[in-house]
Amino acid sequence: MPNPEKTETVRDKGQEARPLDAFDRKILGELAVDAGLSYAELGNRAGLSAPAVHERVKRLRATGRIRGTVAVLDGPATGKPFLAFVHVDSTGWGKTQELLALSELPEVEEIHSVAGDTCMLLKVRCASSRALEGLLARLYALPSVKATRSYVVLSTFLERTPQAGITEALEGE
């Protein structure tokens, strides 16, 4: 009887634990594009049986490789046609907590801290330019926010979640 709390010499995240064989990566690749596939169909594409695929998917979920399964909504079709990236310059380093409160807003999709000539980077999708202005107003209301630069998206040519593939050629150029 295996003990789930047995001593692990490495942590489960990162790329440790199980190195993701070709089957896993194939499965991840398919599910990242369409999570509605049946296990039987997944098995066909990967060369495994349905139960085997099921087992692997369960493991991929348990180990955090798959964070979840979501429906991808269309921004414009759901009433939010305005997309923008906002760079935020803020004073002090511990003030990121203030910005994290913006997670409450469904308009805010991403919050990163970045290296470069700015501190924080937001991805924001909202109903109108008016709403975008309102969001910027909220930003400037924060005492630590010094300046912002907004990049309003005119056209989106590609937008997808993380893909499973890795281009080896990029490593050796």
Place this chain on the structure above:
Amino acid sequence: MPNPEKTETVRDKGQEARPLDAFDRKILGELAVDAGLSYAELGNRAGLSAPAVHERVKRLRATGRIRGTVAVLDGPATGKPFLAFVHVDSTGWGKTQELLALSELPEVEEIHSVAGDTCMLLKVRCASSRALEGLLARLYALPSVKATRSYVVLSTFLERTPQAGITEALEGE
């Protein structure tokens, strides 16, 4: 007998056609967070029966409100811990086609054209800083690419797909 090709006075995209009632938005909100919910459970949360929810979801898919269902992969856990946003200045306006070819690379997750002091904005996730360098090399190999500015992500605090909610307060500030 309704004719599926009957004359429409408005196009089906945008926010025309059916204005998304409270049920629809509730369903979209739940599915954007977890698409693995059963229709029965979804019905409970929305206050509808399973078949009714099913009917609506089918319509939301058909009208393009729901673009698809995907598994969200964890970047670091799947071997791509490096995330960066790359601003690209390019000469000429018709040259965006060259950049679109980058869609082939699984490392490139987003390609937008933006207003502001730059032309294109890429979101890139790759295995190493070496790979990021390789990707920049490919960018500069394009004749129309004049300059790039990269913002390497140090920490990601929030990252999600488009949400269904709309903050009304943002419109009136």
Place this chain on the structure above:
DNA sequence: AATTGCTCCGAATGACATTCCTTTCTTCAA
């Protein structure tokens, strides 16, 4: 060489998606 643990497959079970049909509510026309 034997054993332990892991992962696969085939079959059986159970849950759930999907469809059909009836009912109700709303809307438009007379």
Place this chain on the structure above:
DNA sequence: TTGAAGAAAGGAATGTCATTCGGAGCAATT
């Protein structure tokens, strides 16, 4: 105001698929 027609919801039935179980093959360890 009434009548008719369209749309949409709920209940029940059916089919598909997810999920589980048991057994077999394989690899690594002792």
